[in-house]
Amino acid sequence: MILIGQYDSPFVRRVGIALTTYGLAFEHRPWSVWGDADKIAAHNPLRRVPTLLLPDGTALVETFAILDAIDERVPAERALLPRSGTARRDGLRIAALASGLADKAVSLLYEPMFRANPSADWTARCRRQIADTFAVLEADLAARGTRYWLGPALSHPDVAFTCALRFTREAHPGLYDPTHHPTLEAHARACEALPAFAAIYQPITNVR
Numbered sequence: 001m002i003l004i005g006q007y008d009s010p011f012v013r014r015v016g017i018a019l020t021t022y023g024l025a026f027e028h029r030p031w032s033v034w035g036d037a038d039k040i041a042a043h044n045p046l047r048r049v050p051t052l053l054l055p056d057g058t059a060l061v062e063t064f065a066i067l068d069a070i071d072e073r074v075p076a077e078r079a080l081l082p083r084s085g086t087a088r089r090d091g092l093r094i095a096a097l098a099s100g101l102a103d104k105a106v107s108l109l110y111e112p113m114f115r116a117n118p119s120a121d122w123t124a125r126c127r128r129q130i131a132d133t134f135a136v137l138e139a140d141l142a143a144r145g146t147r148y149w150l151g152p153a154l155s156h157p158d159v160a161f162t163c164a165l166r167f168t169r170e171a172h173p174g175l176y177d178p179t180h181h182p183t184l185e186a187h188a189r190a191c192e193a194l195p196a197f198a199a200i201y202q203p204i205t206n207v208r
């Protein structure tokens with residue numbers, strides 16, 4: 001498998017951490033969505049990352065679709081989400097909130113890159129969406145009292161959230177206030193200390 005994209009993307013990092021946690025072999029092509037757009041386009045007309053090339057050459061796009069394929073390559077007991085049932089729904093729900101938060105943080109980063117006069121309304125909307133989602137996630141995790149989001153073991157929501165938080169903090173300093181989110185803060189710190197998270201990381205270099 002070949003993973004295309006830089007680890008400064010919260011989505012590419014999430015896929016890289018899942019592959020590394022599973023111990024699945026993969027090649028990494030750290031292509032930039034800006035400088036290497038033509039190379040990415042040869043596999044993905046959207047010119048977006050992550051793009052995952054399967055051994056048969058199929059190019060998968062969209063993090064959740066990529067992870068669906070990766071999860072199938074490990075036994076059910078090692079997968080970062082149960083194959084079905086309530087815990088799967090719950091994990092997908094939380095991972096989708098974290099991923100949506102990351103989407104808004106990416107939009108917020110792109111706005112001044114592409115507009116001479118960034119929209120104040122759009123910027124305020126994104127900031128509000130991010131802040132409200134952090135608040136919902138803090139309440140959700142605090143109510144669980146578990147080591148990881150779905151219980152004693154690492155799962156997809158933990159990876160999705162930790163990648164979203166790291167990206168948001170680095171892209172938008174001050175937007176996330178750790179004192180308002182003590183549960184999220186402790187959780188992300190514990191996840192970032194895991195070997196796969198330490199190995200799969202790149203500070204933001206998202207420049208056009």
Ligand SMILES: N[C@@H](CCC(=O)N[C@@H](CS)C(=O)NCC(=O)O)C(=O)O
Nearest residue numbers: 009010011033047048049050062063
């Ligand atoms: N929903 C997508 C989001 C991927 C995404 O936004 N990737 C960014 C990099 S962080 C990208 O490709 N940006 C270039 C573009 O959208 O044209 C996913 O989960 O894979």
